[in-house]
Amino acid sequence: MQVTMTVNDVEVTREIEARLLLVHFLRDVLGLTGTHWGCDTSNCGTCVVWLDGEPVKSCTVLAAMAGGHQVRTVEGLAKGAELDPIQQGFMQCHGLQCGFCTPGMMMTARALLDRNPDPSETEIREAISGQICRCTGYATIVRSVRWAAVAEAQAATQVTETTESSEAGEIDNAGQPAEAVA
Amino acid sequence: MQVPAPFEYERATSVDHAISLLERLGGTARLIAGGHSLLPMMKLRLANFDYLIDINDLHGELGYVEAGPDEVRIGALTRHRELLESPVLAAAFPIFADAERVIADPVVRNRGTLGGSLCQADPSEDLSAVCTTLDARCVIRGPGGAERVVSMEEFHVGPYETAVADDEILVEIRLPVRPGCGSAYAKVERRAGDWAVVSAGAAVWLDGGAIVDARVGLAAVGPNTTGIPAISAALRGQEPSESLYEQAGTIAADSCDPVTDQRGSAEYKRHLAAELTRRTLRRAVERARS
Numbered sequence: 001m002q003v004t005m006t007v008n009d010v011e012v013t014r015e016i017e018a019r020l021l022l023v024h025f026l027r028d029v030l031g032l033t034g035t036h037w038g039c040d041t042s043n044c045g046t047c048v049v050w051l052d053g054e055p056v057k058s059c060t061v062l063a064a065m066a067g068g069h070q071v072r073t074v075e076g077l078a079k080g081a082e083l084d085p086i087q088q089g090f091m092q093c094h095g096l097q098c099g100f101c102t103p104g105m106m107m108t109a110r111a112l113l114d115r116n117p118d119p120s121e122t123e124i125r126e127a128i129s130g131q132i133c134r135c136t137g138y139a140t141i142v143r144s145v146r147w148a149a150v151a152e153a154q155a156a157t158q159v160t161e162t163t164e165s166s167e168a169g170e171i172d173n174a175g176q177p178a179e180a181v182a
Numbered sequence: 183m184q185v186p187a188p189f190e191y192e193r194a195t196s197v198d199h200a201i202s203l204l205e206r207l208g209g210t211a212r213l214i215a216g217g218h219s220l221l222p223m224m225k226l227r228l229a230n231f232d233y234l235i236d237i238n239d240l241h242g243e244l245g246y247v248e249a250g251p252d253e254v255r256i257g258a259l260t261r262h263r264e265l266l267e268s269p270v271l272a273a274a275f276p277i278f279a280d281a282e283r284v285i286a287d288p289v290v291r292n293r294g295t296l297g298g299s300l301c302q303a304d305p306s307e308d309l310s311a312v313c314t315t316l317d318a319r320c321v322i323r324g325p326g327g328a329e330r331v332v333s334m335e336e337f338h339v340g341p342y343e344t345a346v347a348d349d350e351i352l353v354e355i356r357l358p359v360r361p362g363c364g365s366a367y368a369k370v371e372r373r374a375g376d377w378a379v380v381s382a383g384a385a386v387w388l389d390g391g392a393i394v395d396a397r398v399g400l401a402a403v404g405p406n407t408t409g410i411p412a413i414s415a416a417l418r419g420q421e422p423s424e425s426l427y428e429q430a431g432t433i434a435a436d437s438c439d440p441v442t443d444q445r446g447s448a449e450y451k452r453h454l455a456a457e458l459t460r461r462t463l464r465r466a467v468e469r470a471r472s
Binding site: 019020041042061064067108 | 186
């Protein structure tokens with residue numbers, strides 16, 4: 001069968017078997033290997049991508065079911081050369097060790113911040129509770145997400161101040177937010 | 183790599199279209215909604231079908247929670263997260279949010295649906311216990327728009343088996359609304375998001391401090407989620423008290439039919455049935471009073 005979907009803002013059409021899972025479509029057909037494939041049983045969450053803006057486990061979604069819909073993968077997280085604050089947070093706070101769970105964690109974290117820009121540690125832990133890190137890294141992952149939340153809040157404040165004083169200038173959100181590293 | 187055996191994929195554009203596809207394809211086809219029960223079973227070759235009919239496009243038609251004067255109506259394609267976040271359910275039946283918080287995980291809850299959970303008819307399934315507790319009615323639609331309404335007892339024929347025929351679709355769940363209601367759900371699981379070792383739902387209806395009616399639904403302790411009429415009979419007309427919850431717990435333990443498996447011994451599960459019945463009744467009464 002033929003399937004057409006939009007992946008990271010690019011429309012793709014491919015001939016596929018109906019039984020092909022979305023995770024394998026992304027990795028094997030499109031070559032987007034940033035999405036990892038782990039347990040195969042919807043437990044580990046390393047295959048999390050967005051389907052119409054919501055995180056889903058792509059090992060339990062048929063590629064055919066994504067037809068006509070919007071898919072976003074970790075490759076679509078950065079804006080060109082500029083990393084998403086979530087990605088910056090994972091760098092700044094050592095949110096990744098082996099890196100296997102990282103793409104799924106970052107996609108879930110981005111969706112969380114889009115809905116809740118100031119999540120508590122408990123809310124972050126709830127959001128990633130369907131995803132497994134075997135490097136025992138949850139503490140740094142939580143810290144990374146908080147870093148991103150603070151960085152985005154600070155960037156938003158700077159945007160407001162810049163707008164108010166009519167000053168043009170780049171927003172620097174690469175600095176270390178004090179709260180997140182404390 | 184686990185993938186399902188080959189099948190043909192069809193996408194339904196309306197409920198009537200889905201039914202016409204089912205009429206044509208019969209028992210060789212299955213509806214797929216969230217897919218989080220069906221696809222793992224197909225990967226493991228526990229289930230094989232020639233056709234899958236994708237009904238996710240029917241969310242506009244079948245994804246809703248509506249409060250009426252006599253009942254709350256929930257579309258079968260309403261997703262777990264929508265149930266968890268529904269202000270209507272939070273006000274009328276907090277048992278839903280209790281249960282949803284312990285069903286799988288947030289990402290899975292973005293996909294899974296109420297109708298899919300009930301139609302999977304897993305004996306450990308939480309929303310079946312919730313719907314049993316609330317005395318839900320299931321609306322099943324068939325060819326020609328014919329609808330029939332069945333109770334949860336009639337809906338679940340056996341493990342993984344429902345009253346929905348090959349050319350029918352579950353479209354709506356109706357929950358009767360009566361005054362003075364409080365409800366709660368509790369589950370013991372081995373790890374976060376797992377199937378229940380045992381779970382219990384309780385609903386009570388109070389009038390002037392006395393229990394007008396009470397219902398308890400247990401999961402994972404028998405072939406189906408079980409409503410326990412003996413508990414309702416024992417509690418009606420009584421003032422809520424710890425000794426009454428104790429009595430209900432004893433009835434729950436005696437009424438259920440657990441088996442010893444890797445999740446625990448039958449004896450342990452009976453203990454849980456009693457304890458969770460006590461806890462949820464206590465919480466349901468607190469909520470009814472507040």
